[in-house]
Amino acid sequence: MSAVGFHPHNHDSCIQTGVSAAADTCAAQGLQLTDVRRRVLEILLEEHRALGAYDILETLRAEGLGSQPPVAYRALDFLTKHGFAHKIERLNKFIACSDIGGAHAPAFLICTGCDLVAEAHVDASEGRLSQAAEAVGFTINRAVLEAEGLCQACREAAT
Amino acid sequence: MSAVGFHPHNHDSCIQTGVSAAADTCAAQGLQLTDVRRRVLEILLEEHRALGAYDILETLRAEGLGSQPPVAYRALDFLTKHGFAHKIERLNKFIACSDIGGAHAPAFLICTGCDLVAEAHVDASEGRLSQAAEAVGFTINRAVLEAEGLCQACREAAT
DNA sequence: TGCTTCTTGTTATAGTATAACAACGCTCCT
DNA sequence: AGGAGCGTTGTTATACTATAACAAGAAGCA
Numbered sequence: 001m002s003a004v005g006f007h008p009h010n011h012d013s014c015i016q017t018g019v020s021a022a023a024d025t026c027a028a029q030g031l032q033l034t035d036v037r038r039r040v041l042e043i044l045l046e047e048h049r050a051l052g053a054y055d056i057l058e059t060l061r062a063e064g065l066g067s068q069p070p071v072a073y074r075a076l077d078f079l080t081k082h083g084f085a086h087k088i089e090r091l092n093k094f095i096a097c098s099d100i101g102g103a104h105a106p107a108f109l110i111c112t113g114c115d116l117v118a119e120a121h122v123d124a125s126e127g128r129l130s131q132a133a134e135a136v137g138f139t140i141n142r143a144v145l146e147a148e149g150l151c152q153a154c155r156e157a158a159t
Numbered sequence: 160m161s162a163v164g165f166h167p168h169n170h171d172s173c174i175q176t177g178v179s180a181a182a183d184t185c186a187a188q189g190l191q192l193t194d195v196r197r198r199v200l201e202i203l204l205e206e207h208r209a210l211g212a213y214d215i216l217e218t219l220r221a222e223g224l225g226s227q228p229p230v231a232y233r234a235l236d237f238l239t240k241h242g243f244a245h246k247i248e249r250l251n252k253f254i255a256c257s258d259i260g261g262a263h264a265p266a267f268l269i270c271t272g273c274d275l276v277a278e279a280h281v282d283a284s285e286g287r288l289s290q291a292a293e294a295v296g297f298t299i300n301r302a303v304l305e306a307e308g309l310c311q312a313c314r315e316a317a318t
Numbered sequence: 319t320g321c322t323t324c325t326t327g328t329t330a331t332a333g334t335a336t337a338a339c340a341a342c343g344c345t346c347c348t
Numbered sequence: 349a350g351g352a353g354c355g356t357t358g359t360t361a362t363a364c365t366a367t368a369a370c371a372a373g374a375a376g377c378a
Contacts, residue, residue: 129279136165144248151296
């Protein structure tokens with residue numbers, strides 16, 4: 001898994017590589033990475049935390065890029081639909097994908113201490129769950145896998 | 160796993176055993192299974208589908224048991240807090256626990272065809288995810304595990 | 319040009335959830 | 349009996365999350 005976010009790292013590169021990977025993917029697939037969409041992706045990439053649609057909208061509004069909820073939701077729909085961002089269902093918030101371009105079934109570790117969210121890649125995915133599903137003839141299209149808890153730093157701080 | 164809900168079964172017993180198991184647990188732990196709380200549990204047990212808080216509230220209102228949102232949400236908080244019901248984060252809806260009394264980390268199979276939801280018990284839980292979490296020093300307190308897809312009947316009907 | 323498709327702008331509204339405060343009933347304690 | 353403490357309910361108001369619906373602009377192409 002990638003636990004970027006819980007550890008120090010060159011954060012500028014998160015943003016740059018994220019945006020350029022998204023741009024590449026869009027170019028390859030004939031998708032339009034418009035101003036609003038790119039900016040929303042950047043806003044998400046600036047944090048390893050999940051942001052609410054209205055948090056994002058506030059920034060867009062301040063920058064003159066849109067002022068009504070549908071503007072933010074449309075951009076988020078686009079980004080999540082194409083794997084550039086994910087929705088954290090547990091929080092009703094959104095986060096940039098930490099591996100844009102790589103196909104994956106993401107899982108998330110949400111720290112309730114510092115609100116950081118790490119994206120894990122539980123690949124041959126859903127292990128036990130997919131077995132259980134097969135056993136009853138259920139076909140999985142999409143899985144939500146979100147764990148709440150404490151990251152190492154917060155757990156140590158809590159002692 | 161238990162895939163009750165996807166298969167024919169004696170549904171009356173779902174309700175009866177559910178309520179009495181909850182009553183037993185409450186008695187054992189000094190919790191109050193009040194009228195509203197019991198009724199909400201019954202309402203949930205009547206379906207193997209997830210219900211929204213406002214759906215439930217509508218029924219309560221019709222029965223004179225409460226008419227404002229907090230009434231429903233408080234009962235649901237109680238039920239989920241003590242393991243008698245679960246929230247399906249993906250749907251913002253609630254469902255009765257299918258194994259009241261049994262300690263468990265639940266997982267759900269949500270059929271997008273017929274809206275039935277089955278509760279699975281992926282016991283030594285979260286398998287890969289918990290391994291990945293340990294690897295980065297993350298301590299899981301609670302996990303959301305929800306898979307959307309088609310149950311056998313709906314998949315066959317779709318062909 | 320005319321047509322199609324995708325994107326944006328805007329208004330309005332739907333749907334989900336909680337804060338805050340008053341009041342009631344119960345147990346426990348003196 | 350009186351009163352404190354606690355958990356539950358009733359109620360009002362409001363916050364937060366999300367989408368429907370329609371008008372209009374921009375880009376590509378027959």
